[in-house]
Amino acid sequence: MAYFPDLSPYTYSSRRYGELNVGWLGPNIPFPKGDVPPEFVERLKQFYRFSVNATRGIEFCFICEPWMFSPYTGAPDESEKERIFDMVHNIEINGQIHRVYLLEIRVLGRDGKIYAAPTLIYHYVVAHKYRPPQEFIDAVMTCEPDWCRHAKKPREKRIGIRGWLLNLLDKIDPPDDRMWPVDEKR
Numbered sequence: 001m002a003y004f005p006d007l008s009p010y011t012y013s014s015r016r017y018g019e020l021n022v023g024w025l026g027p028n029i030p031f032p033k034g035d036v037p038p039e040f041v042e043r044l045k046q047f048y049r050f051s052v053n054a055t056r057g058i059e060f061c062f063i064c065e066p067w068m069f070s071p072y073t074g075a076p077d078e079s080e081k082e083r084i085f086d087m088v089h090n091i092e093i094n095g096q097i098h099r100v101y102l103l104e105i106r107v108l109g110r111d112g113k114i115y116a117a118p119t120l121i122y123h124y125v126v127a128h129k130y131r132p133p134q135e136f137i138d139a140v141m142t143c144e145p146d147w148c149r150h151a152k153k154p155r156e157k158r159i160g161i162r163g164w165l166l167n168l169l170d171k172i173d174p175p176d177d178r179m180w181p182v183d184e185k186r
């Protein structure tokens with residue numbers, strides 16, 4: 001998986017709107033640890049219901065599943081691997097178990113900053129005590145988990161006869177100007 005420092009500019013996908021990276025941890029790179037409020041952990045989970053950029057790929061935890069990162073010897077047997085896989089990739093949301101595939105979540109801060117976090121951020125927080133930047137924790141606590149379903153791309157200013165025409169065309173055939181298409185593969 002890709003490593004990016006916390007609060008660096010997001011570049012992983014070509015569909016981007018100035019987001020800041022949070023939780024893109026990587027092997028052999030120290031990360032901040034500490035307690036987080038239990039309400040934060042609960043609320044963070046809700047954002048998985050509204051993920052973006054999902055594929056059927058899998059992202060592995062470099063701490064729990066080091067055999068997925070070469071070179072590595074001494075992997076456990078298959079049943080133990082499976083147990084660990086379920087522990088890393090299953091997440092219980094509102095009483096239902098979801099398998100978390102490769103996906104990202106988006107969180108909007110009160111100041112308009114957008115944060116981009118990878119699949120395993122919840123796992124890193126609960127299993128490895130990763131402590132995201134405080135501004136991200138604050139954003140999760142205030143942002144509506146489904147906000148990115150409704151977020152619209154900024155519109156160019158439309159003036160003159162060309163603008164009038166474009167507005168008219170949009171009325172006839174409204175464009176899908178959401179920032180992120182809805183993920184079907186969750």
Ligand SMILES: [Zn+2]
Nearest residue numbers: 061063064127
């Ligand atoms: Zn892990």
